[in-house]
Amino acid sequence: MVFVRKVPGRSGSTKVQLAERRDGRDVVLEHLGTARDDAELAVLFAVARRRMHEGQEALDLDGVGLEDEGVPTRPAPITSKRSALLWQVLTSAYTRLGFDAIDDEAFAQLVLARIIEPTSKADSVRVLNEIGAPTVSLRTMFRSLQRAQERDYRDRIAAACFDHAMITGDVSLVLYDVTTLYFEAENEDQLRKVGYSKERRVDPQIVVGLLVDRRGFPLEIGCFEGNKAETLTIIPIVKQFQARHGVADMVIVADAGMLSATNLRELDEAGLRFIVGSRVTKAPKDLESHFRWHGTAFADGQVIDTITPRDQRGTAVKASDPMRRAEPVWDPKVHAKSWRAVWAYSRKRAVRDNKTLSLQENKARAVVAGERAARTPRFVKSRNGATVLDEASLARARELVGLKGYVTNIPADLMPAGEVVASYHDLWHVEQSFRMSKTDLAARPIFHHTRDAIEAHLTIVFAALAIARDLQNSTGASIKKIITTLRPIQEITVRIAGHEHLAADPTTPAAQAILTALQARPH
Template identity: 40%
Template sequence: MQVVLEERAGRKVMKHIGSAHDDYELALLKAEAQRVIDGDQLCLDLGLDDRNAPAGSGSKDNPLPVSSQKAGVLLECIDSCYQRLGFDVATGGDQVFANLVRARIIQPGSKLDSIETLAEVGVVSATYATIKRHLASYATESFREILSQALARHAGIGAGSFVLYDVTTLYFETDTPDDLRKSGFSKERRVEPQILVGLLTDATGFPLHIGAYEGNKAETHTLLPMIRAFQSAYNLDRVTIVADAGMFSAENKTAIVEAGLDYILSTKVPSLPEVITQWKQEHPGQDYTHGQIWSQPSYTDRRHATTGKPDSVTHFHYSYDRARRTVRGIDEQLAKAARAVEGKVAIKRNRYIDLKAPNKKVNYELATKHRALAGIKGYETTLTSMPAPEVLRAYRHLLNIEKSFRMSKSDLKARPIYARTEDSINAHLNIVMAALAISQMMETATGKSIKRLVRTLKKYRTFELKLNGTTIHAATPLPPDVQQLLNAITQA
C-alpha cells in the first residue's frame, strides 16, 4: 500500500517537474510529495530515535522547522530612518548603540530589558556586560557631538534657521542626592532629587542637541552651555534662538548677540508699555482689537534713538481670548479676596488682599492695573527688520518642542530610572535623543503615533525555514494599508 501511494504521489508531482534540476527545486518537490503521502493522516509514533528523522514535510503533523523569525517590517522602518539620519556612519557602524536605539523605540526599558526586547523581534543582542562596557563611550561629549552633527545636517540647519530651546525635569526614586541629581524646582511637582534636561530642536521640534544639568540649577544658566556645546559640534552661524522668557537673562542676551546669533523670546509685561499708553492717548475710549500689535524699538545708546538702528524690538500683541481668560481669573481672585476680608473664609495666598493696610482690604487698584494688561503679551527679538506677525509665528513653534518633550517622557520613557551615575545618565539621554529623532521621522511620514506604528508593524514577521538543508525565506503578507506605511517610511 505504501509503495502504491508513493507511486501515485510521484506521478502527481512529476507533472510539475519539467526541467528543474537544482537542489532547491528538488527539495520543494520532495516536500510536496511527502505532503501528498501524509495527507490528513496522523503520524504513527513508534518511539524510535529521532536523530535520523527526516526534516519536516510541511504537513499538519510534520511541519517545517522555523530556524529564525523577526519583526522584519518594523526593523526595516527603524533601520531606514537610522541610516538616513547618518547614525550608522557617524557611530562607525556601532551595532550595540543601534540595537539600544531600536529597543528604546520598540519597548522602552532598562539596558538589561533591551536584550529581551530585541530577542522578541528576532535580533540577537550583545551581552549585558558588553552593553555596560560600551555605555561609557556613549556618554562622552564627543559622541554627543557626532550625533548632533548628523541631526543638524539632516535638519538642514544653516543661516536663517530657527532653533528652539526648552528645559524639563526628570526625577529619580531615591532619597540620596549627588553632584548631578539634586532637589530643585520640579515641573512634575516632585520632591525627589532630579536633573534638568535641556533640549535644542529645529522649528518643527526635531531634536538637535540634548544636555543634562544639576537638578537645582537655574533654567537661565542652562541656555548658554547648550548653545556653546551645539556651536562646537556644528557650525552654528546666524541662526535665531527661540525660547521662553524664563530661559533668558541679560547675560544670556548679551552672550547670544556676541556669538553672532539672534533671539526671539516672550517678555513679561509688568506695566502698560509706553507705546500702548501713547496709543490709548491718541484713541481715547477705543478698545483694543483682536490681533492688534504695537512695536517698540529698544536702543542701547538712547542718544541715537532718532537716527541709529535699534538693537532689538518688542512687539506687543493683544488677544481677545487671552484677555477673556485673564479677566475671568481676576474676577475669581477678587471674589475670594472679598470673602476672605469679610471673614467668611480663611485668608490664603491671594494677590488682591492688601495685608499691609491697617485693616486688611481688597486691592482693587492692582486688579484695575491687571485688567488694563489683560490679553497683552510681549515678544522681544533682535530681528528688527522681521515683520511682527512672522516673529509671533516663529515663537509659537515652541509648541513643537513641548511635543518633543512629551513624546520623550511618555512614548520613550526618558526618565532614567535605571541609571545612577552621571555617565550612564548621559549615555541614556543620547540614546533617547536618537530614538526621538527616528520616532519623529516615522510619525511625520505616516501621520500616526510611534506607539501605534510599533504595535501595527510588529505583527508582520519574516521567517527562515530549513528544508533538507536548504533555507527558505517566508513573510507574513502585508495588507495594503500596512504596505503604504512601509513605503511612506522607507521611501520618504
Template identity: 35%
Template sequence: MFIRSLKSRSGNTQVQVLEKVDGKNRVVKHLGTARTLLELIQLKQRAADYLDQIRIKKGVVSLFDTRYTKTEFERYLDTLIFHPVRETPGYEFFSHFYRYLGFTRLNDEVFKDLVLARILYPASKAATQEWLEEKLQKEYSLTEIYRCMQKAFAAGYRETLEELVFKFATANLTPDISVLFFDVTTLYYESAHPDELRQPGFSKDGKPNQPQIVVTLAVTTQGFPLHLRVFSGNKFEGHTFLPCIKELVGQHGLNKLVVVADAAMLSATNLEALEVNHLKFIVGARLGNLPRNLFTQVVTNTPKADGATVRFNLSPGRILIVSYSQKRAYKDKSDREKQIARANWILANPSVIAGRYKYLKRQGQGLSLNTEQIEKGRLLEGLKGYVSNACEFSDTEIIDKYSQLWMVERAFRMSKSDLKARPVFHALRNKIEAHLTIVFAALAIIRYVEILTNRSIAHLIKILDRVKEVVIEDPATGEIVKKYSEVTEESRNLFNLAKIKIG
C-alpha cells in the same frame, strides 16, 4: 459540536469549541486568542484535536474515520519548524532611518539596538534586554548593555550624533538654519539622595523637593533636534542658555542665527550677550512686569481688534511688539475669573492651608484680595508681547516665528511620553548622559519619520505593531522562509518608504 473563529475589534481572533443546547450556542472550550495567522492555524489545529477526542470518547466516530484525518497540507505542516513570532517589522523600519541619518558611523550594534528599542519599547535597561531577546532574538547581557553606555559617554557619542543630525538637517530639511528654538525641562527622581548632578531645584514636573536634572534642547523650525545638554538640577534655566548657544554657533558657524525662547530663558544678561555676539533673538515679554509708563502705553495704545499689533521702541536696536487676540482675551478673562473665585473661596475658608494664589496678598497675619493685580490682569486681557532685536522683521514675521516655539515643547513631550526619558534608572553621571544620548538619537529618528509621513509616532508604531514576522524552517532541506503577517495598505506604504521588500 463545532469550531468557531470570532474576530474582535482589535483584529485578534478567538478560537472556541461550541455546542448547540436548546437552540443556543454554548462554549465548551476556549482554545485562546490568535494575533497572527500562524497562531490562528495552531489554535484551529488544537481545537480540531480536542473535537476529535470528544467524539472518539462518545463513540460518535471511529478511529479510522477518514473524515477526521489530517489533510496532506496539515501533515506537511507537521514536518516544519515554526520559530517564535518576531517583532522585526517595526525594528527593520526604524533601522532604515537609523542608517539614513548616518548613525551607523558610530559602528556600535548594541547602541543601535538600544536606540531602536527606546522607540519601540521604551523601558528600563533590564526590561529592554528581555524585550530584545524575546521579540528579536538578540541576546545581550546587562553587562554588555552597561558597557555600551559607558563607551557612549567616554567616546562622545552625543557630540558625534549632534554633528550627524546637523549635517542631515542642512542636507535634507533646512539648508539654511537661521532660526533655532530653545527650551529647558527637568527630569526628577522618585527617591534618590542628592549628589553633584541630581539636585532639588525649580521643577517643571511639580516635584520641587525631589532630586532632578536639567535638560536643554535646541530644535529647528520643524522640531528636528540639533543639540542636547545636561545640567545639575539646581541650575537656573536662564544660565543654561548662553553656553549652549555659544557652543552651537562655534561648532557650526551660525553667525546669522535668530534664537527663539520663552521669557524665562532670556534674562537681560543673556539678551545683552546675544547682541554682543551679533545674534538675533525673539523672546516672550512679561507685560505685567513692564515699567509703569510703558505698561500704560501698551494697554492704552494697543487696539482691541483681533490681530492688531503695535510696535514700541525699548532702546536702540530693540523693540517690543504687542498683539491682540480675541480668542486669547476670552481665555484670559475666564482664567482670571476662576482665579478670583479661588481666591474668594480661600478668604471664606481661612482654616484651609493656601498655596500661592495669583490674586491674594499677605495683609498682616491674614490674606486679602490683590485688587491691583486683578485690575492689571483685566487690562492685559488678550494681549501678548514679544521682545526682539530683529527690527528688520515685520510684526507678523516675529509673531509667526515665536508661535513655532511649541515645536521644542512638543519635542520635550515626545521625549517624556513616547520615549519615556523619565524615569531615569541611572545614578552615575556617565550613565545618565548615555541614557539621554540614546533618547536624543531616538528623538531625531522619530521626528524625521513624522515629518516624512505627516503622522504621529504613536500612530506609526500602532500600525507597525500589528505586523509580525513569521519564520518557518524546513528541517529536511534547511530552507527558511520569512513572511510578514497582516500587512495592510498603510503598513505596506511604510515598508516601501523604508525600502523593505515584503514579497
C-alpha cells in the same frame, strides 16, 4: 488532491481553508473561517472534513493531521518569528540619519529598543528578543554606555543631526527650551539636586536643555545641575552648538523663562539674533503710549510694534513716549538702551485668560471670606492685619488679557512683526519633542547615578528622539502609531517535514501608507 490549509492570521488567529495543489502551487478553493482559539479551530476542521470529497483525508502539507473528532494534531513548529517590517523601518532611519557611522552594534540596539518600548537598559534584551531582532549580551550593552562617553558619541550624533537638518530643513532659526528629569534617589550629589519642579516633585533632578530646528528635530542637548536657574542654561547650549558646527548667524527662539537682561545682552554680543517671549506685566510700560491714545480695547489679531527697556529693573529708561501717538520704530543705533518689542492681541487668548483670572479671583474671594485656608493666592493682600481683595491688581490684569509680547533684536526691515509672532509660535515643536522624550521614549525616571552614565543615557535618548522625529516628520504619524502599526506584522519561519518555510502577515493599509511615505518596500 484537496487538503486542509491552515494560515496564521492577525493577533494570533488562524485561517482555515480548503485548497488544492495545481501546477506546483496551492490554490484556495474555499475559505472556511478564522479561529481565535482551539475550540473554534476544532469546529472549522470538522466543517473541513465534511466538505472534503468522499473518502479523502487531509494531506499533511501544513503539518496538520485530522483525528476522527476533527481535532488538529502534530502542529508544524514555529522556529522563529520577528517583526521584520518594524526593524527594517527603524534600522533604515538609523542609517539614513548617518548614525551608523558609530560602529557600535550595542549602542544602536539600545537606541532602537528605546523607540520600540522604553524600558531599562537591562530589559532592552527582552524587547529585542520579542521582536526577533539581533541582540548582543547585556554586559556588552552596559559597556557601550562607557564607550559612548569615552568616544564622545553625542558629538557624532549631533554632527549627523546637524547635517540632516541642513539637507532636509533649516537651521537659520532654532528653538530652545528646558525641562527637568527626576531620579528615584533619596540623596543629592554634585549633579542631581532638588530644584524647581513644575510637577512639584522633591526628588533630586537634573535640568535638560534642548535645541531643535523649527520642525522639532533635535540639534543639541545638554544637562545641568538640578537647582540651576533656567535662564542660565541657554547661553552654554547655544555656544556649544556654535562651536560644534561653526554657526555664526542664526535666530534663537525661547519662551519668557529665558528672558533676562544678561541672556539677551550675551546673545546680542555674540552676533546672534533672538526672539524671546515677554511677560505680560511689562505691557503697561511698553504700551503706555497706546493705552493713552487708544485705550485698552484691541482688535483680534492686532499687532503693535514698539520698544522695551533692555534693563527692566531700572526706571530711568523709558519705552514708548506717551506724549507721542506713533510708536517708535526700533533702531539699534538710536535705541541703544532698548530692544524691539512686538505685542499681539488674540481674542481666543483673551477668552482663555479671562477664564483663568475668574478662577483666580474666586480663590481670592474665598480666602478673603474665610472660606479657604489662607494660603495667599493671587489678588489677595493684607491691610491693617486683614486680608482683602486686591481690586487694583485684578483690574490691571483684566486690561491686559489677550496680549502676548515678544522681545527681539531683529529690525523690522529684516523681519516684519507678523513673522516675529509666527516664529515664536513654532516653540510648540520643542515642547512636543520634550513630551516625546518623557512619554514615548520614557527618558525618566533615570536610574543611573554617575555623571558619565547619565550623560550616556541622554545621548541614547537624543539619538532615539532624532529617529522618532524624522519618522514622524516623514510619515505624519506619531511614533507610537508607527510602532503599534508595524510591530504586529510578523515574519514567521515554520518547519514542515524537515524543511523550513517562510510565511509573513499581509501588509495592512496603515502599514503600507507608512512605507509609501518613507519610500520603502518590505525586504
